[in-house]
Amino acid sequence: MLLRWLLGLCVRCARVLRAPRHRNLRRPGTRVTAAPVDAIGRPVLGEPGGWRRHPMAMLTRWWVPRGVVRAVAVFAVLLTAALAGAPGALADALKDREWFLDAAHLNAAQAWPTSTGKGVTVAVVDTTGLDRNRAELTGSVVSSGTLTAAGELRDDGGSQGQFHATWAALLIAGHPDSPDGQQGLAPGAKIISVHIPESPASVADAIRYAVDHGARVVSLSLAFDFAPTGICESVRYAQEHDVIVVASAGNDGQAFNPKKWPSSCAGSIAAAGSDQHGQAWPQSESGPQIVLAAPAVDIPLVYSDPSTLTLSGTSFCAPLIAGEAAMLISAHPDWTSGQIIRAMIASASGGGKRIDDHLGYGVIDPVAALRAARPAERSNPLLLDAPSVKETQSASNRASASNRESASQATASQSAAQSGGIPLWVWAVVAVAVVGLGVLGLVIYRAAARR
Structure with missing residues (x-):
């Protein structure tokens, strides 16, 4: 409707600009019907004389200087053009802005022919429920619900409108059928969503539930300032059952940088955040507990259709690292969880x-991980009593790191352009509006000054 109105305004303005002024070009002998006026000489709309048909013509001939009309016409054309591009930008926004999956970063398209995580179940433990009605999760959700005190999963009806757990699940296993959908790193994986109450103590029960119900990977986009009761014991329980636990490091890296749990539990993969250039995200927690990093900055996410959001946080790192783990487990079902973790560490950017306490062993590289040789050591290298990861770098890893760096530099400007939280078309509309109003104001000022 808005576009139609603006286009109509442009047409009317153009007709007015092309039309002659009657008082100057009236042919001799031609009868002209004057517009009726009120008591103080103002034209009255809707009366004979054609004013009902051409209100714009009446307006411009009686009240507004011709320069103002030109300014309005130009402004309307520019604004219409800007808005006309908006629907297309919205339709392609999410697909085009998923920078973390492109060839310069996680290179998902090159990894998918080898593995999509098919046959592997990933548990998403979160304080929000899962919107299992998302089209991108069709056929992917094994079960979802709220964990009760009795240790059972109560169906919550799909939790439509819940986003935090939904984002995590989509980043793991999303498989959209349109450009508007959210793409996950391991689109063939299955999801168990365990919604826990706000009580941190229930996290331990949720991890055990996930392990007991077939999850091979547990993703926790949670970071507590203290260790909830039994949390590290549950992480150890998962490891004893050959299940990988990935937990967000936290977002207080610039606010005293406190240790968080469960990412500080021995044996878990503490997921830190990186930016578009593979550098550490300053707000990500740092410390000796950090194991791997994944993209955390300006992550485009579905919101309320067709709206999207762009957010930053280590909540998005854990699902991506969990997605890589699912891909490796699917490709190597006979490997232990310890071997999977070792391959992930050996293939990361380090x-x-x-590298340091900010990135740990570096940013994940699914393509390199899928090419990695089977580690000889079977144990989890993150346990205190396990052999450490050998500090070696194969030629393939060096080549992968070199390609990542050069590709990142080549697309740095493109990534920066796509990383804003507000779509570019919005800024275009704002810019056109500001310029148009400025021109309009100047024309009116100059017209008033000549009177």
Whole structure:
């Protein structure tokens, strides 16, 4: 409706600009019907004389200087053009802005022919429920609901409008059928969603529930300032059952950088955040507990159709790392969880060497991980009593790291352009509006000054 009105305004303005002024070009002998006026000489709309048909013509001939009309016409055309591009931008926004899956970063398209995580179940433990009605999760959800005190999963009806757990599940296993949908790193994986009450103590029960119901990976986009009761014992329980636990490191890296749980539990993968260039996200927690990093900055996410959001946080790192783990388990079902973790560490951007306390062993690389040789050591390297990861870097890992760096540099400007939280078309509309109003104001000022 708005576009139709603006286009109509443009047409009317153009007709007025092309039309002659009657008082100057009236042919001799031609009868002209004057517009009726009120007591103080103002034209009256809707009366004979054609004013009902051409209100814009009446307006411009009686009240507004011709320069103002030109300014309005130009402004309307520019605004219409800007808005006309908006629907297309919305339709392609999510697909085009999922920078973390492109060839310069996680390179998902190259990894999918080898593995999509098919046959692997990932548990999403969160304080919100899962919107299992999302089209991108069709056929992917094994079960979802709220964990009760009795240790059972109560059906919550789909939890439509819940986003935190939904985002995590989509980043793991989303498989959209349109450009508007959210793509996950392991679209063939299955999801168990365990919604827990706000009580941190229930996290331990949720991990055990996930392990007992077939999850091979547990993703926790949670970070507590203290260790909830039994949390590390539950992480150890998962490891004893060959299940990988991935937990967000937290977002207080610039606010005293406190240790968080369950990412600080021995044996878990503490997921830190990286930016578009593979550098550490400053707000991500740092410390010796950090194991791997994944994209955390300007992550485009579905919201209320067709709206999207762009957010940053380590809540998005855990699902992506869990997705890579699912891909490796699917490709190597006979590997232990310890071997999977070792392959993930050896193939990260650090090439098996610990970079620092911000990135740990580096940013994950699914393609390199799927190409990694089977580790000889079967135990979890993150346990205190396990052999450490050998600080070696294969030629393939060096090549992968080099390709990642060069590709990242080549697309740095593109990533920066796509990373804003507000779509570019919105800024275009705002810019056109500001310029148009400025021109209109100047024309009116100059017209008033000549009187």
